[in-house]
Amino acid sequence: MLPWLSAFPRSWPLATPFRISRGVRTTAEVVEVHIRDGRCIGRGESTPYARYGETVASVIAQIDAPARIQMDALDHAQLQQLLPAGAARNAVDSALWDLESQRRGVPVATLLGQTGLPCLPTAQTIGLDTAERMAEAARGQAHLDLLKIKVGADDPARLIQAVRDAAPQARLMVDPNESWTLELLQAMQPVLAATRVELVEQPLPAGEDEQLRGFRSVTLLCADESCHVAEDLPRLQGLYDVVNIKLDKTGGLTGALTLLDAARAQGFEIMVGCMGCSSLAIAPALHVGRHARFVDLDGPLWLRDDHPGGVRLVGGLLQPPAPTLWGGGRRTDVDTAKPASIACAQPLKAAPAPLSI
Template sequence: MRRFLTVRHDAFPLRAPFRIARGVKTAADVVTVTIRQGDAQGWGEGVPYPRYGETIDGAIAAIEAVRALIEHGATRADIAGAMPAGAARNAVDCALWDLEARLAGTSVATLAGIPPVAALASAITIGIDTPQAMAQVARGVARVPLLKIKVDREGAADQIAAVRAVAPTPRLIVDPNESWRVGDIADRLPMLLAQRVDLLEQPVPAGEDEGLADLAGAIPICADEALHTRADLDRLAGRYSHVNVKLDKTGGLTEAWALATEARARGFGVMMGCMVCSSLGIAPAMLVAGGADFVDLDGPLWLATDRPGGVRDDGGILSPPQPGFWGTPACA
């Protein structure tokens, strides 16, 4: 039976500006894909990221280029061979997973042999601001299990100290988004250890990370921009202790699960992350997050209004979407 593809740009205004070292966002711009076959319809979402040379228009064009392939029954393996890893393929891959599960009358978890999604501790992110403003945000979430602080190069020590002073108990991820250099880590290592930083996420530019090997074991360091697919793991060994798996980098749930599995087998710790997105981007990521050491899936919490039926947060504990939202039967 023939399928029918729909692809569109959706924009979700944020409840507050999201500031990181390389810029600020005021809306989550996503590409939404739906694939219909008979009475069943699957959907998926991708977030094109300028850091990787992606745009909304480019992602839509990439999906349109494989329209005939999709509508004439392409499998997820076919799509992996026809599209490069990235946000466009993520949207298609996740829509195909959802469609396949609905046609089979089961869940994506059952179909993939992945443990069912359960509530899990997920980071609450504090964007870059003055130390005083960041501390004010941190006071409101001081009892969550895991905090993530976005920092820049110049003000990082004060930003981290301000948050830690009012939130002494959560595990702590610090994310400079490639704004530091290797020497900055060495200089700030006593401060990072004193502030009990659990994970330092992509502190240096992805192409300038050779020197991280000299810091191996000093503090856990996670690859984000430096990691996309399994093909990157060889280069990261000895430089990073952890890897941040994101569906928009891997090109969907299929490669994300394979990447997380191989990374663990090779001795890397795993972080499951996301872009600023709606719950449609988080539902498939939660399947991979069950085995992660760190989970950072609070993208939808930044939206002024999420998609109906999406994920729910209660004090840093993220619950999956309502049955029928993505990947589960409506009666689950």
């Protein structure tokens, strides 16, 4: 019997609304993929992102067309040719890794020649809000090692200072989500130095990166929207110090590992990030996170509910998920895995754009 593939939408309500410079989100809208081969079922998840012209419906349509025809020979290498980098390829690639792990009876870490996944200190995100509310959120997380502050172009200095005052010992990153100009970035340099910010993520709109050439920042500058795949790296040389690797941009773990190797070889520091998602999407990203200087994988921590056995934050460290969730080498019974996944599937209709954590 040939392997069977299913792609369907799923909606995960957030515990609290999440705001960035592009708007407010109350759910994480994702696509889940199952690839069944006998009694093994590989699962993957991706978050379509309107910023890149993706919707839940368009991603499912991308997956359905080539994968249904090629399932008898589908592997990671063939998938790179069938689908472009993006959310559709990520979901299928992740499911293939999970399926291979089950078929061989070994964890993905073993397939990659690595030891078991370590616990990782992940950033916790302070969503864009009033200075008072952001300070309140920071106080509740002041014990953590790393906080990421979402800001826009409207008085970011006040917001950053409020978080720093509320969390005096935490390491800080700032993410304007492309909302700054070069003039604002220049004006923010004294504030960034005084508040001891370590990294600013994608301050300028992607496509305007060249303005950064010759600019000396007091913080590390990280490319997010400007860096999707390894081929993007040469034009980012001399502009950014760090690249943010997200599986929804690279098209899965396979592409993420290629970008990781190329980025390190070209002298970039590594950040690993995520969109709004469940632990099913974070599980493969942990295999990149173990090599990253900055880990930002708190997507599932924003959810009201998550998969059983999902990642947990304990003592400021992100605990890997249970081996049965993804990539642990444990065979998943189709009868138990599929109903649990489809139960939360939502009709294909207009949905809010996903949040970028």
